[in-house]
Amino acid sequence: MATALAAPGASAALDPADDLRRGHTWRLRWRTGWDRGMNYLLPLLFAVAIIPIGDLLYFIGSKAVPTLSVGVLTSGATYLSYDALAVPIVSTFEFLALATAIAVALGLFGGIATAEFLSEGAASWVRMSANLLAGLPSVIVGYFGWFAFVLYFGWGEVMLAGVLTLAFFMTPYVFRTADLAFSSIPRPIREAAYGTGARPVQYILRVGTPIAFPQILTGVFLAMAIGLGETAPILLTVQPGVVVPPNVFSPATYLTYLIYTGYQSPKGSLALTLAFQAAFLVVVAVIVLNIVVRIIAARYRKRLEGLYQ
Amino acid sequence: MTATPAPAVSPLPDGASVVEVRDLCVDADEKKILDHVRLDFATRTLTAVIGASGCGKTTFVRTLNRMVELTPGLSVSGEVRYLGQNIYDPSINPVLVRRRIGMVFQRPTVFPMSIFENAAFGLRLLHEPDDEIDRAVQEALIRSGLWDEVKSELDRSAFSLSGGQQQRLCIARALAVRPRVLLLDEPTSALDPMATQRVEATMRRLKEEIVLILVTHNVGQAARVSDRVAFLHQGRLIETGPTAEILERPREPLTQQFVTGHFA
Numbered sequence: 001m002a003t004a005l006a007a008p009g010a011s012a013a014l015d016p017a018d019d020l021r022r023g024h025t026w027r028l029r030w031r032t033g034w035d036r037g038m039n040y041l042l043p044l045l046f047a048v049a050i051i052p053i054g055d056l057l058y059f060i061g062s063k064a065v066p067t068l069s070v071g072v073l074t075s076g077a078t079y080l081s082y083d084a085l086a087v088p089i090v091s092t093f094e095f096l097a098l099a100t101a102i103a104v105a106l107g108l109f110g111g112i113a114t115a116e117f118l119s120e121g122a123a124s125w126v127r128m129s130a131n132l133l134a135g136l137p138s139v140i141v142g143y144f145g146w147f148a149f150v151l152y153f154g155w156g157e158v159m160l161a162g163v164l165t166l167a168f169f170m171t172p173y174v175f176r177t178a179d180l181a182f183s184s185i186p187r188p189i190r191e192a193a194y195g196t197g198a199r200p201v202q203y204i205l206r207v208g209t210p211i212a213f214p215q216i217l218t219g220v221f222l223a224m225a226i227g228l229g230e231t232a233p234i235l236l237t238v239q240p241g242v243v244v245p246p247n248v249f250s251p252a253t254y255l256t257y258l259i260y261t262g263y264q265s266p267k268g269s270l271a272l273t274l275a276f277q278a279a280f281l282v283v284v285a286v287i288v289l290n291i292v293v294r295i296i297a298a299r300y301r302k303r304l305e306g307l308y309q
Numbered sequence: 310m311t312a313t314p315a316p317a318v319s320p321l322p323d324g325a326s327v328v329e330v331r332d333l334c335v336d337a338d339e340k341k342i343l344d345h346v347r348l349d350f351a352t353r354t355l356t357a358v359i360g361a362s363g364c365g366k367t368t369f370v371r372t373l374n375r376m377v378e379l380t381p382g383l384s385v386s387g388e389v390r391y392l393g394q395n396i397y398d399p400s401i402n403p404v405l406v407r408r409r410i411g412m413v414f415q416r417p418t419v420f421p422m423s424i425f426e427n428a429a430f431g432l433r434l435l436h437e438p439d440d441e442i443d444r445a446v447q448e449a450l451i452r453s454g455l456w457d458e459v460k461s462e463l464d465r466s467a468f469s470l471s472g473g474q475q476q477r478l479c480i481a482r483a484l485a486v487r488p489r490v491l492l493l494d495e496p497t498s499a500l501d502p503m504a505t506q507r508v509e510a511t512m513r514r515l516k517e518e519i520v521l522i523l524v525t526h527n528v529g530q531a532a533r534v535s536d537r538v539a540f541l542h543q544g545r546l547i548e549t550g551p552t553a554e555i556l557e558r559p560r561e562p563l564t565q566q567f568v569t570g571h572f573a
Contacts, residue, residue, distance in 0.1 A: 120381065192418035195376055196431040196482060197408035206433070207420055304421050306468030 057283065064280035067273050085277060090244045092255045095163055095234070098248070100224055102167035103174050107223070108216065110171075111178025112204060127179065134172035141169045142236035150237055160248040162238035169233050170223040177219025181212030186307065211307065214300035221293035225286045231256040255282050321352045327489055327520045328373060328410075332387035335368055335377065335544075342368050342383070344544040350490070355516040357523045357535035357552070361572060365544040366524045370492045373522065374410035375403040391490070408435075410490040411483030416499045417475030419467035424459050427467045427478055431486035445485050452518070453481035454511040473504020477511060490520040497530065509534050528568050532556055540564045 074086050110130075114123050133141075145165025155161050185208055193203040209216075234254045240261075241251030255278040262275030321327065328350040335343040342365045350356050360366045371377040373389055375396060388395045396406045408431070419427050426433075428446040437445070446463075450456040455477040459470070467478055476496055483491055493512070497505040512534050515521055525531055531538050532552060539549040540563070548561045559565045566572050 186418075188414050188416055188418045189420065191376060191379060192412075192414060192479065192482075193420070193430075194379060195374065195407055195412035195414070196434070197404055197486060198434050199404050202434050206430070210421055303466070306466075307421055 060276060060280045060283060063273075063276040068277055068280070072277065085274070085281070087242065087244055088253045088255050088258055088278065089281070091159075091241070091252045092228070094245070095159070095166060095252065095254055096224060096227055098163045099166035099170055099227055100220065102164070103170035103223055103227075104220055106167070107171045107174025107176075107219070108178050111175045111180075111216075112182055112208075114175075114179045115182035116200065116204065116208075127176075130172040130175045130179075133168075134176065137232075138169060138230050139232040139236070141165060142232040142234075144168070145233055145237040155249065157237060157239040157251065158249045159238055159241075159245045159252040162234045162252065162254070163248065165233040165237050166227050166230060169230060170227045173223035173226060174216075174219050177222070178212070178216050181215035181219075182208055184215075185211050189307070211304060214297040214304070217300075218293050218297055221289050225289045228282055228285055228289075229256060231260050235260060321489075323353050324351050326351050327392060328522075329390040329393075330373070330388070331390065333369075333372060333389060334386045335365070335372060336384050336386075337382055342544050343372070345387070346541075346544075346546045348539055348546060348549060350520050350522055352520055353517060354536045355512060355521040355523060355534055356537045356539060357525055357531035358539050358541060359525060359528060359531050359567070360541035361567065362526060364541045366526075366541050367494055369541065370412075370494050370522060370524045373490070373492055374407045374412055376407070376412060378403060408486055409488050410492060411486065411488035412492040413476070413479050413483055413494065413496045415495045417472055417479055419470070419475045419478055422467060423464045424467050424470065424478060425463040428481045428485055430482050435486065445487075446481075449481040449485035450478075452484050452511075452515065453477045454507060454514070455481055471504065473500050473507055476500060476504070476508055480508075480511060480515075484515075484519075488519065490522065491515065493521060493523045495524055495526065497525075497527075505530075528556065528570075540567060542567070 072085055073089065110126070114126050118126060142165060145161055145168065149155050149161035149164055150157055182204075189207065189211070190203065193207040198206070231254075234257060238254070239251040240253045240257055242253070245252040258271075258278040259275045259282070262271040262273075262278070265271035265275070326349045330346055330348045330350075333343055333346040334341065346369060348356075358366045358369060368377060368383070371380075372385055373396075377383055377385060385397065389397060391406070391409065394401070396403075396410075420430065422430075425446060428449055429442045432442045432445055447456065447460075450459065455474060458474060459465075459478075462469075467475065470478060476499075480491070480493075480496070496512075497508050500508065509530065512521060512523065516534075516536070523531075523535060535552045537549065538552045538555040540547045540555065540559075540561075542563050548555060548559060548564045555564060556568050559568060
C-alpha cells in the first residue's frame with residue numbers, strides 16, 4: 001500500500017502515478033484555457049492598435065509622398081503662392097526650439113525643486129497644478145495666450161506670443177518627468193551622496209542628473225512631439241506669416257496651421273496638397289522623435305543596470 | 310563655495326573622546342524614537358550599537374552626522390558634540406559635519422560611475438586637484454582593503470563589482486575625504502558570510518586609525534569586531550561597557566535576554 005503518497009483525506013489506496021491528475025477539475029481546466037486564450041488574444045489586440053496607425057500612415061503617405069520632393073521641402077523664400085514648404089518647416093523648427101528651451105528650463109527647474117526641496121504638502125499641490133495644466137484642452141491654453149500676450153501685453157499676434165503659449169503647454173510634460181525621475185532615485189543613493197558631504201546642488205548635478213537623465217530626456221522629447229502636433233495655441237496667438245520670421249515679433253507660420261487651414265480645401269487644390277504634405281512631415285517627425293528617444297534612453301539604461309537591485 | 314581641503318587628520322591621544330552624545334532625544338509625531346541617550350565614543354575604539362529591530366539604533370547613528378534631518382517629521386533635541394562642538398549648533402553647516410563624520414549604509418550604495426569615480430566622489434565635491442585625488446583614492450582603496458582586487462580595473466563600472474566589493478568601495482568613498490569618524494549602519498546585513506568576513510577585517514584594521522561606530526543586530530558580529538557595546542531598547546540606552554563585559558556578564562536583565570537570544 002502506497003499510503004505514504006496518499007493525499008490527506010484520501011481513504012482509498014492510490015496509484016502514485018495518478019497523484020498529479022487528481023484535482024484537475026473542470027474549473028481548473030477552464031481557468032487554464034482562459035489564460036491560454038488570452039495569450040492568443042494579445043497579438044490580435046496588438047493588431048487592433050497597429051492597423052489604424054498603419055492605415056493612417058498609408059493614407060497620409062500615399063497622398064503626400066508623390067507630391068514631395070527635395071525641391072518642395074527646400075524651396076520658397078516666401079510661400080505666398082503656396083508652392084513650397086521651406087518657410088513653414090524652418091518656422092516650425094524655430095518655434096519648437098524656442099518653446100522647448102523655455103519649457104525645459106521651467107519644467108526641469110520646477111520638477112527638481114518639487115522632488116528635492118518642497119515639503120510633501122506643497123509638492124502635492126504643485127503636482128496637482130501641473131497635472132491640471134497638462135489636462136487642459138489646448139484651445140483653452142491658446143485663449144490664455146491670446147488674452148495674456150496678444151491683448152494684455154499688447155504684443156499683437158506675433159511669434160513670441162505663440163512660442164510662450166506653446167512653452168506653457170509643454171512645460172508640465174517636462175515637469176512631470178523631471179519630478180518623477182528625481183523622486184524615484186533610490187533613497188539610499190540620495191542619502192549616500194548627502195552622507196559623503198554633498199551639497200544639494202552637488203547631489204543634483206553629480207548623482208541625481210546622471211541617473212534621472214534618460215527619463216528626463218524622454219519627457220523632453222515627448223513634450224516636443226506634443227508641441228509639434230499642437231495647433232490651437234499657435235492658431236489663436238500668431239498671425240500666419242509668409243516668410244521665415246526675421247524676429248520674434250513678426251508673424252510666423254506653423255506646419256499644423258497648414259493642416260488646419262487646408263483640410264477643407266477642394267480636392268486637387270494646392271492648399272489640400274500642402275495640408276497632406278505638412279501632416280506627413282509632422283507624423284514622420286513625431287515617429288523619429290520617439291525612435292531617437294528610445295535609442296538614447298536604452299543606451300543610458302545600460303549604464304544604470306544594477307542601480308535598482 | 311571655497312574648496313576646503315580634506316584635513317590631514319592630526320592624531321588625537323588614545324582614548325580621547327571624539328563624539329559625545331548628551332540628552333539626545335528624537336521625536337516623531339507621537340512617538341519617542343530616542344529618549345535621553347548619553348554616550349561617548351573615543352579614539353581607537355570600535356563601538357557596536359546593538360538592539361532589536363525598531364529600537365532606534367539606525368536613527369541614533371543617523372543623528373551623529375545630521376543625516377536624520379533628511380527624514381521629514383523627526384525633531385532632534387539634546388547635543389551631539391564632535392571634538393567638543395555641538396553639531397546641532399545653528400552656526401554649523403550639516404554638509405561640513407558629514408564631511409568629517411562619514412557614513413556607510415545597509416546596502417551598498419555605489420553610484421553609476423566607474424570604480425575610481427565612486428571612490429573619488431567626496432574629493433570631487435571638494436574640487437581637489439587631480440593628482441591629490443589619485444593619491445587619496447589609492448590610499449582609501451588600500452585602507453578599505455579593496456585595492457588589490459580593483460587596481461587594474463579602476464575605470465570599470467562600479468556595478469561590475471560583487472556586493473561585498475561594492476560595500477568596501479562605499480567604505481573607501483567615505484574614507485577618501487579622511488573623516489575622523491565613520492558610521493556603519495549594519496554594513497554587512499546584505500552580504501554573504503565571506504563578504505561579511507572581509508568587511509569585518511576592514512573594520513578591525515580601520516579602528517586603529519579612526520573612530521568607528523557600528524550599528525548591528527548581530528551579537529556575534531559585535532563580539533567579533535567591537536571593543537565596546539551599547540545596548541539600545543525602545544529608544545533608551547540600557548547599558549554600555551566593554552564588549553566582553555556586556556556580552557558575558559550584563560548587569561541588566563534586558564541585555565541578558567538580548568545577547569542570549571531570549572528576547573520577547
